Amino acid sequence: MSSNSKYTQSQQGVIDRIVHTIPIEIRDTFDKKQLAAIEESIAINSSYDHHCIDFRPVIGIGRWRYYAVFLLGKDRRKAPRRRASITTVIKALAVVFGLFFLFVSAVLTLYLIKSALGIDIFKHFSFGIWDYFKAHFLN
Numbered sequence: 001m002s003s004n005s006k007y008t009q010s011q012q013g014v015i016d017r018i019v020h021t022i023p024i025e026i027r028d029t030f031d032k033k034q035l036a037a038i039e040e041s042i043a044i045n046s047s048y049d050h051h052c053i054d055f056r057p058v059i060g061i062g063r064w065r066y067y068a069v070f071l072l073g074k075d076r077r078k079a080p081r082r083r084a085s086i087t088t089v090i091k092a093l094a095v096v097f098g099l100f101f102l103f104v105s106a107v108l109t110l111y112l113i114k115s116a117l118g119i120d121i122f123k124h125f126s127f128g129i130w131d132y133f134k135a136h137f138l139n
Contacts, residue, residue: 007043014046015039 007015019027019038030038051073058067108129114121115130 007039011043011046015042018042 019035019042051071053070053072055070056067058065060066111127111129112133115133
């Protein structure tokens with residue numbers, strides 16, 4: 001709303017866009033101090049120039065466009081992030097078990113392909129998986 005010179009042009013653009021999304025009957029109830037606090041909060045949270053590395057490539061594949069963002073810099077947020085909780089541990093365990101399942105499935109599939117092609121790595125030794133697979137699934 002205000003054209004305060006303490007904000008950059010891009011920050012002022014973000015402030016104006018966000019403040020104008022507030023319904024006018026609510027926006028008119030803010031006093032100057034409240035509006036200044038809102039503008040400062042928006043400016044602090046919308047600045048992208050505080051990163052050592054700011055890599056934002058856009059990749060076009062056919063008619064779709066995808067983007068990736070990689071940022072690296074000092075954490076300047078005032079409120080500390082919540083530390084690891086039980087849900088984070090559960091998510092990590094789910095990912096580990098999922099990756100383990102995919103790995104075991106891939107190894108089993110490769111072993112079955114090897115056995116179907118008649119390739120013997122060790123002479124006169126078998127885990128018996130191929131015989132079980134033939135007896136139960138290929139009859």
